[in-house]
Amino acid sequence: MNSISLADSPTASAPAATDNSGSAGMASRSPRVRLLVALSGGSEDAALVRAAHRLADREGVAWRAIHVDTGSDDAERRLVLERDFAMVVRLGGDTLSIQGQDRAAELLHYAQEHRIATLLVGSPRPSGWRFWRRTLAEQLMRQRGTFDLVVVAEASKRPRFRPRQSLQAVRLHEPLIAVATTLGALVVAWGLQAWLELANLSLVFLAAVLTSAALAGTRAAMLSVVLGFLTFNYFFTQPHFSLAMVEREQLLTVIFFLLVAVVVGQLAGSGRRRLVALRRSREQTQRLLAYSRALSVATDWNQVRDIGLASLERWLGAPVAFLSREEGSAGLTIQRTEPPGIVLDAAALTAASWSWQHCQPSGLGTTHLADTDQGWRLLPLVEQGRVLGIVGLELGKREAPLGPDQEAMIEAQISQLAMALERTRLVGELSATRLSEENERLRSALLSSVSHDLRTPLASIIGSASSLRDLSPQLSDADKRELLDSILSESERLNRYIQNLLDMTRLGHGGLKIERDWISLDDLVAAALRRLGLSLEEVDIQRDWPDDLPLLFVHPALIEQALVNVIDNAVRFSPPEGRIGIQARHDIAGHRLEIRVTDQGPGIAPELREKVFDMFVTESEGDRSRHGSGLGLAISRGMLGAHGGSIDAQLGPQSIGTTIVMHLPLPTAEEGRRDDG
Amino acid sequence: MMADLPLILVIDDEPQIRRFLRISLVSQRFRVIEAATGAEGLKRAQDESPDLVLLDLGLPDMDGQTVLDAIRAHSAVPVIVVSVRGQENEKVQALDNGANDYVTKPFGIKELLARVRSLLRYQAQSNEDRSAVSYRYAGLVIDLAAHRVNLDGEAVxxxxxEYAVLKRLVHHAGRVVTQTQLLNDVWGPTHAHDTHYLRIVVSKLRHKLGDDPQAPHLLQTEAGVGYRLLAEHDPPA
Structure with a gap:
């Protein structure tokens, strides 16, 4: 397909070889670019890039595509370059654009400075005119670089991307403007004829040329020149109303007019062209900037995809679709379309599958499957050699075909979209890894704290029971009773732990059903204290709440468990004979109930007050923790949360101990009525 | 009279465990003082010079090892470490750092009492010449003074x-001796990790002393920790 001719620069191959061996060690440390491919924006570029990729792949070296921007590239070349660079990145190379006037000199300089081993350049087909110019390859060969020069000749096949010709030639307004300005100039000149000399009248026609150039460009200006020349000649030079000229002076005036008008028209026309191009590229830059800004704030895959699609649709004015392969399914599915509900026909779906498999665009305006397609172009989003998805553009629905700038714009938007999607994918994977690590950590923390919680009461039970059995003759009745009490209370504690574990499992699986019922706080606290049983013997419980507390409308067992956990916690931290206060009150509006449980224990450091409600806060302390798992408070928080309540830890009264503050929403009047009725 | 009874300091944060230890130990004619934290335990160990310390490794305020080091800094009082399974490393570290024995939670009271008695007995002996002790268990007689070992009247x-390992175990009869201690003492510090030496010698000893290698009752293996020669007065496990 492509003929690759190796042309070693004759004198430089020997030094290049020593250079290679000398820097091999360096290259292995950091992948230095050894292979450079010079792109020009011409049709031969695609073949060049592929050749460079193959060569770099075979030799296992890093490669770079370079473009010398001489400031003379037109929009078509820029478009092709855009695509070339995108292709280079897709194939694993990197890209660079440098400024300079002389392409050969700049390439030579760059290659030598960066100790490039191989330089690939294209050999474009002769471009008709300017036959006297030497091609880049010829210039480079002549200048003898310290590298191997590889010239890639383009196969005689049409380029994969054929930039569309802009259709300026058929625009009607250009001749109209030229005729109108010339007519205007004729009228003005006719009116001024009496006062102005002939030479000065030509300035009026010059003004017409300038106006044409400014309004409609070079072509219109040239037409104005011709029209002006004829009109001027016909109406104003001697003899009047004839194209013949007799006076030498007038002839000179007309000739000078012609010369000046041509030059001025050209200049003004090209000035306008630059202005238009500048405005357009500025618009594009703005749009791309806004687009990338929107993409960069999007956090997940779907958001990025939707922003990308919406932007493309708005800008193209044609339907767009995003296709991807769902997990576990074989074919492509349409994930989203903009506007929603667009359907792709079978031909477009076939083209999409082809694009997915081959990592190449297909459909309308491309070289693959273009004929079978009804108007869709399918562009693969490729990043790191992986296809992330296919973007379909229904270009057939557009009224005007795409210009080169728009093609470039699509290319840019697609590659940005691919990058943004890849970013979210990587971020997603990263956080999934983190999550599973976190899960693993939690699991081991849970196991160690659960085993501690279960073992601690068991140790007391086994110790007490074995004492009763083995030492019975030596034990007094009071001792025996104390040991039995110990066994009982520790069994109760064990039971509470098991209940907590079950509750935690249910909380974790969302299997907790709230079955509300009316209950008074007195009943709840009494039940909680009864369950805590013997462990309360060493503390002094003080209850304090008004008699007119409203009833609660809660799941009694759950709130009781929450209270049990909080009070149990307070007891376990209390010094012997410590006081534990349970206070409750409701706010004036009657919206919520506040329950405070205070202890006289060592208190909780401010920075830990929130953490005690985390599951396994004691994880780092393992078995050393007095408190075991700390599951209790976390479960209390879960249960209050399930009722729309809250729980927090605060410093105790008089800065002693801890106060656990619980809030529970009280039933509204409506809820009350509904339940009554 | 009360003052003559051995004083045992229990350092444990679980009140229920302290309670049953107190009742049981008092019923066995020990005096018991308690501490719920490492700091309190250290203070009582210093102030009241107990005859033995029961130290829980899982304390809320400080590491059990730290407590042990602090006790060892000024006292040679026998220390029994109380730990849970899964803390083998800490247990061995504690034993190597000067703890005299350990029990694993949950434990029966008899097991603990046997450890306590064995340690207190050893402590009482400490003034005599320990190389002269002898050991009897069923038909086995070990006379360290005479360098003689007899099994059912026959010389072994x-x-x-083998003798060096046995001698070391006899000195600590009834108590655990860690692998590291045995290797250090018998083979020297350079072999402190060559546990296979020890395993071979122990299996030979079991064979020669008539112990059942499948279910050893005389020379017990404490998995992951070390070996224990059953004390003369201990009932067979």
């Missing part, structure tokens, strides 16, 4: 290494 021939 031991290699020097």
């Amino acid at each position: 021939h031991l290699t020097p290494k």
